[in-house]
Each structure stands twice: as C-alpha cells, then as structure tokens.
Amino acid sequence: MSTALFLYNPAAGRFPLSEKRLKALLRTLYDYGVRVETAITQPSQETSLNLENKDLLIVYGGDGTLHGAIPEAVKWQVPVALLPAGTTNVLARELGIPRDPERALSLVPQRKLLKIHLGQAILGGKRRYFHLMAGIGFDGDVISRTGQRMKKALGMVAYWLVAHVSLLKYPMTPFELSLEGEVHQGTFAVIGNASRYGGELHLTPKASVQEKCLDVCLFTSQQRWRYLLYLWGVLSGRHLRYPDVLYRKVQHLKVSSDCPVPIQLDGELIGQSPMEFASSSEGLLMVVP
Template sequence: MVDALGARGLSAAAQATTGAGDATRLARQAALEGAELIVACGGDGTVNEVLQGLVGTTACLGVWPGGTANVLARELGLPRRLEAIADVLAAGHTRRVSIGRAGDRYFILMAGIGLDAAVVRGVSPTLKRFLGEGAYWLAALRQLAAWPPPRFLVEVEGRVEPATLAVLANAAAYGGGLRFTPQARMDDDLLDICLLDSTDRLRLIRWVLAAFRGAHLALPGVTCLRARRARAHGAGAPWVQVDGELAGRLPMDFECLPAAVSVLAPR
C-alpha cells in the first residue's frame, strides 16, 4: 500500500500493531504529529481502535478492508483490491460523518446490547480465522442453546422499553448481511434504535430471518426509535459490543456525536 500511494503522489509510512490498544495509540500519535490521513488496515475492530485515537483531531480516517466482515467498508462502498483502494485514498473525497459513544468508547457502525453482544463475546478467535463470519453464526447457535437471554431496559426520551436484544445504530449495515436498522444514516445526528423483546426462540429466529430484508420492523415485539441519547440498564449486567468488539456491561449511556469524523469514501 505504501508503494501504491507513493505512485499516486502520497507520502506514507506503515506502522504495525502487536496487541490491543496499539492502533489507538499509533493513530493518536500520528494525528497529533500532523498526519492528515490515517489508514486502518484490517477489520471493523481495527477501524474501531483507530477511531478512538482520531476523535477530536483533524486527521481523516481511511479504511483498507482486510478483516472478517468489513461492515464499514461495505457501508462506504469501498472496493477490496489494493490498487482500487489506493485510488480512493489518493482521490481524497471525504465524508463528514457522525459517530456514537457507548460509555467511554466510540463507535462508527453500531452498539449492541444483550444477545448480539453475548454472541461477540462467545466467538472463538480460532474459528473466526478459519470460518470468517461463520464463526459468529456458530456462536449464535450456542447462545440459543443457553436460552433465555437476560431482559434489560432502554430509556429513550422519557420512554422505558424492555428488550432482550438492542441495536443502537449509526449506520444501516450490520454483520452477516442483517439490517436491523435499514434507515440509519451516518450523516444525520440521531441513533436508530431497534429493540427486540422476547424469550421465545422461534420468534427470535423469525425476527432474524426477516432482518435480512429489513422486514422485521413491523413484527410484534419489535420497537424502533430514533434519538440523540439513550440509557440502558438491567439486572445481570448484560454485555455491550461496539463495532463487533466488547465494550463493557450495563448500565451504560449512549449518544450520537454529529459530524465528528471525516472518512475517505468513493464519490
């Protein structure tokens, strides 16, 4: 990639990560030293780490998809080939997008509470390397076997709604081809919130199948809201994930931060 960018007139340097938190530290350091563009090479988890270091700086985020699901890359319409990605980065077309905050961690795609966070927690890193997105579906089957999931409460603008799964989205795309929030937009100032409330396995399966088409929104037990802020809490302290990475447990506050980051994307 460094050579490909150099051939297009851009000066670049590569920095490798060796552990959790490295991408955040390296991105923050480069941004504070005046780098105009920070390119995250990896999956959505790597992009999320880089995002933590860029918020509050003037550096722009670029994405070179190389992970399991690459949900953000699909949302932005990015190509996969190195030369085509280099063309996008060199073209310099930026989009100013909102991000979300869950507790003290930022997200660019979504935060998930309850069942989907439990799936993220249960994914085997070894199976993820070999099966890709299939590892998440295996983890989901294990969660179904461990039924029922804990119920929690989500507070949104004076309303209190029960749920066993919640998605608070900044973008329409979700992993595995699911579209829990098909109308979510990265350039508005609201989170799209989808709440599923049931301990019935068959109803959950029906919801998930419908969510591939975005047709779950009108089904019984599904609540859809849009809000700038939300708070979730519940007995048993269910897990929370952001962009496919664990972010802690409830209680937690969630917020949309409008026009917080610039990203490079195709025109």
C-alpha cells in the same frame, strides 16, 4: 509530498498482510506522492497515535482495527483512508469503498472526503466512540463466544455457528431501555449508526452514517423460538413490522438491568450493563469513492 501514517493489523481477517504486499502498497503510495510512516495495532484496542503534521491516516484492517483508531483520528481531525481487510468490512460496504485493499488505495489521490457521524458509549464518565453499532444482550453473548482464531478460520460463518449456541444457552436476560422519556424492556437491542449490522444484514435499515442521531431496534421477547422468527424477519426485511419489535431514532439512551447483560461496540465486546449511549457531536472524515 503529503504525509500519512499507515496503520495495520497484521492478523486482520482471513488473509494477513504479508511483507511483500505491505511493500507493494507502500510503493504505490510513494508513486501517489505520499510519504508514509507505519504502525502496528491489534483489533479493538484504542491505539495511541501521533498524527501531528500528518495529512492522512491509512487503516489496513477490519472494522475492529478502525474502531481502535477513531479517537486519535477525531482528536487530530485527520482524514481516514480505509483499506478493508477484516472479516465483514461493514463500513466499507456502507460507504461503497472497494473491498479489495489495492482498489481502495486508488481512492487516495482523489481525496474525496465525507464526514460521518459517530455514536458514543458512556460508562463511569469514560466515553468510547463507535462508527457502526452497539449491541446489547443476545449479540453481545455471541461476540463473547466467538474467538479470534474461529473468526480468522471461518469468517462470517463463525458468527452464524456461535449464534446457534447462544440461542440454546444465553439466558435471554431482560433489560430496560430508557429512550428520551420512554421506557421499554427487551432481550436484544441494536443501536445503529449505520444501516448494516454485519455483511448485508440490516437490523437498523433507517439509519445513516450521515444522520446525527442513533437508531434503536429493540427485540422484546424472552422466548427462544421467537428469535427464529426475528431472524427470518431480518433476512426478509420485515422485522420492523413485528408487534414485539420497537424502532426509534434518539439522541440519548440508557440501558439498565437487574442482572448484567453483555454489550458490544462495532463487533468487539466492551463490558456489561448499565451503560449510556449518545449521539456524538464529533465526526470522522473518511476517504470515499
């Protein structure tokens, strides 16, 4: 039999993992010939895991739960089987993983693997991986205002509601991005490692988790009304045509500002500017269809 660690966030998404469902999933894994140990985590926490002598890490949760498990999975080079159970499940959408945990579990016996690229945020010499995106400015404010209880109750709707509040209250603080010799100012930037930003929103549509670079989409206007146009552009797939939207592919970038601006990684608030970002030489092995 192969061995696996089953990592789960009991409060992930709107439908927490019940003891009955957990037992059913573990029983299915046993039928697949997988001997399992379990561990509990919380979203966004970098989780200390002992993956020595493990053939597989199974993550039941959302993008935040996976985010916390990445350092150990990379360290031990153990493949990850994702059972999507979060609010938006962006990586599952990106990789075509079924968003039903039981159907996603059926991929385990096939063990088809894909190594995906990772980005990293660098602050004070400490590096932190991200698999989807980093957000600077406006969306960092949205994340900071969206509580876990609200996300649990409303799902994606919570972000849309809070975005209206941020549009009225966020000061649209300008920051400076240094992009490998170019310097630009903006009020909102997405550093994409994947094409999807949340749900089916594609802020960095040219990005791919298989490409070893980071895609930067910078929105430069400080005018609030302009953000309504940005939203329409994103929804219609035309935002890259706007003259005040900049798009670049880079290996490294820096953000700085006179006043601190909030920064999020994979949908979790991690700090404020200044900060650096870089393409990582490490990758994450994922079980895919």
